Amino acid sequence: MSDDISELNKSAAELVLSYPKSTRIRVISHYDADGISAAGILCTALYQEGYDFHATLMRNPFNKGLERLAKEENELIIFSDMGSAQIEAIEKIGCKAIIFDHHQYLTPDVKENVLQINANLCGIDGNYEACGATLCFSFAKTLNAKNKDLVSLALAGAIGDKQHIGGIKGFNKEILENALQDGFIKEHTGIKLYGDSLFDTLYFSIDPYYPGLSGNKDEIERILDKLKIDKNTNIADIDNDAMMQLQSFLLFKLIKAGCQKNILDIAIRKRFFSEVLGCELERFADLLDACGKFGHRGVGLSICLGDKNAFDEAEKIEKGYKQKILTALIGLDEGSIKETKGMRCFYSENTSLGGVVAGIAINYIFDEKKPLFSLARKKEEIHVSCRGNQKLVEKGLDLGGAMKKVSSEIGGFGGGHKIAAGATIAIDKEKEFLEKVESVLVSQMKG
Numbered sequence: 001m002s003d004d005i006s007e008l009n010k011s012a013a014e015l016v017l018s019y020p021k022s023t024r025i026r027v028i029s030h031y032d033a034d035g036i037s038a039a040g041i042l043c044t045a046l047y048q049e050g051y052d053f054h055a056t057l058m059r060n061p062f063n064k065g066l067e068r069l070a071k072e073e074n075e076l077i078i079f080s081d082m083g084s085a086q087i088e089a090i091e092k093i094g095c096k097a098i099i100f101d102h103h104q105y106l107t108p109d110v111k112e113n114v115l116q117i118n119a120n121l122c123g124i125d126g127n128y129e130a131c132g133a134t135l136c137f138s139f140a141k142t143l144n145a146k147n148k149d150l151v152s153l154a155l156a157g158a159i160g161d162k163q164h165i166g167g168i169k170g171f172n173k174e175i176l177e178n179a180l181q182d183g184f185i186k187e188h189t190g191i192k193l194y195g196d197s198l199f200d201t202l203y204f205s206i207d208p209y210y211p212g213l214s215g216n217k218d219e220i221e222r223i224l225d226k227l228k229i230d231k232n233t234n235i236a237d238i239d240n241d242a243m244m245q246l247q248s249f250l251l252f253k254l255i256k257a258g259c260q261k262n263i264l265d266i267a268i269r270k271r272f273f274s275e276v277l278g279c280e281l282e283r284f285a286d287l288l289d290a291c292g293k294f295g296h297r298g299v300g301l302s303i304c305l306g307d308k309n310a311f312d313e314a315e316k317i318e319k320g321y322k323q324k325i326l327t328a329l330i331g332l333d334e335g336s337i338k339e340t341k342g343m344r345c346f347y348s349e350n351t352s353l354g355g356v357v358a359g360i361a362i363n364y365i366f367d368e369k370k371p372l373f374s375l376a377r378k379k380e381e382i383h384v385s386c387r388g389n390q391k392l393v394e395k396g397l398d399l400g401g402a403m404k405k406v407s408s409e410i411g412g413f414g415g416g417h418k419i420a421a422g423a424t425i426a427i428d429k430e431k432e433f434l435e436k437v438e439s440v441l442v443s444q445m446k447g
Contacts, residue, residue: 003108005122005135009142012098012115016046016143019076026074027055028065030081030132031297031352033160033288037133037153038080038100040304045140045147057297059352060383060422062086063413069093081132081157084118085404085415100135102126104400104415119171127393127417129170133157137175151179152274152281153304159272160285162359166262166390176272185281186273191247194283198224198238199231204322207286208267209364210253211333215326223249254364262390263363287314290321293352324350328357333365342441343386345373345434355385355422362387371399371441375430382430384414384423393418396444406436 016025025046029039039055046053058065062082066089069077076096083090083099084106090097091111102119103126110116117139119130137154140147158164158172168176179185192208195201199221205214213219224231227249229242238246251267272281284303291300296317302310328348337346344366348354354374362372371388388397399421403414407423410432414423425433 003117003122005117005119005124005138006142008115008117008122009139012117012139013143015096015098015115016051016076016078017049019051021050023075024052024054026069026072026077027053028069028077028079028082029055029057031057031059031292031300032081033285033292034131034133034157035081036288036292036297036300036304037157037160037285038131038136039301040153041133041136041140041147041150042078042080043301044150044305045143048147049144055301057292057301058082059292060424063089066090066093080136084116087114087116090114100132100139102130102132102135103417104404124171125169127419128163128166129172131158131161131163131172133160134172134175138171148178148182149184149276151175151182151184152276152284155179155185155272156274156277156281156285156288159282160289164282165266167265184275186275187270188273189268189270191250191268192271192282193235193246194280195235197231198229198233198235201235204319204326206322206325206329207360207363208250208254208263209329209360210250211257211365213253215323215330257364258367259364260368260389260391287311287318289356290314290318293356294321294324321353324353325357325360328353329361329365332357332361339370340434340438342438342445343371343373345375348374348376351376351378351383351385354383355387355420358385358387359420362389368392371397373437377427380427382425382427382433384425384433386421388419390419392445396446397441398444402437402440402444406433406440409436 027039027042029035043053043055070093074095078098080100084101084103087106087110091114097114099116105118108121119126124130133154137150140150154175163172193201202220227245247268254264254267274281277284288300291314294317299310299314303314337344354376358372358374368389368391371386374385376383386399388399398418400416400418403421403423407414407425410425410429412423412425416422
């Protein structure tokens, strides 16, 4: 029987409000767009109730961060976009804890000091229908109905977690419909275009990634000259005829690259503008992702808390981040990949960027037949990020299950979603890990 998320949120709100306003509440969240959005929601909601907060954004793996956390003196810790896979470590911390998570869980049964609110335990598909930010938003509204103005952060988190691919569904869709009805979100149909100029827009486009065009200065100038559009034109100043020409050309590039239908469907789609954030939600999510994964997590959280100066800084950070990703994508496009029967893999110098590159490449560079793995060697460890697609999941792919099973067998740890997951293993276990993963993936794909 599924847990009732409304009742769980009431229990969480009662627990928070049972503490005096002098309490400093600890907030721990993941460092991607969803995790940062979730942290922004929690911190704002707590502050508006009169509580101080201390927030930390963690990247995978979480073990060292949780060890440091256990040495602190906290009365209440709230985990968002993580926690269910770290339940044993959290239970040992010794203080009260609330978990808001949508990833695969270890167990539905937790000790009395922990309240676990996991989408999958509430009859909600955590892969596609709810994320850390939308779960935290649901709690924030329960804490205080005035927090419904935080809905833009919730939906930015869902889009940042790619839960808009194939259309916003389930729990997320209900939140979106209410936001549209309340006027917090406006929608329009169009292609993803933003930047200081049209040239910048195309050059730094990584999702969608246009093979042969993204990151290619000469080709962009050639195409824009052919379309008779000035490369320095601001997006808002392009007339309708020129915009239609440009959109048709870009869509053709994606079709020619062999992108799946669900990816083509989000090229030109309904887009959501936030009156509160002052920008399109995918634009905001991209900025958060760049800040989190390029070493500027505090800037990402600051823009969620409404810091306008931080927004300008985030735009500068994003360009450096995207240039790194473009360099890696162009390398993959030119053939720097290893392939087996069950998977494709490449090596990355940067753990955080490896997963991002894999997620983009599987949608825009490679066909849909195999998952893509990024391996980053770091001193005595290898950090693994892997990405699949919806078609592979329908055939039986479960990357989260594979990462959890194989890494635990060789003394590491891992997990995640069916479509996206990660693991950390000892560097001398690389060959064994790849062999075992290959066996699991081939078995999964046989159904």
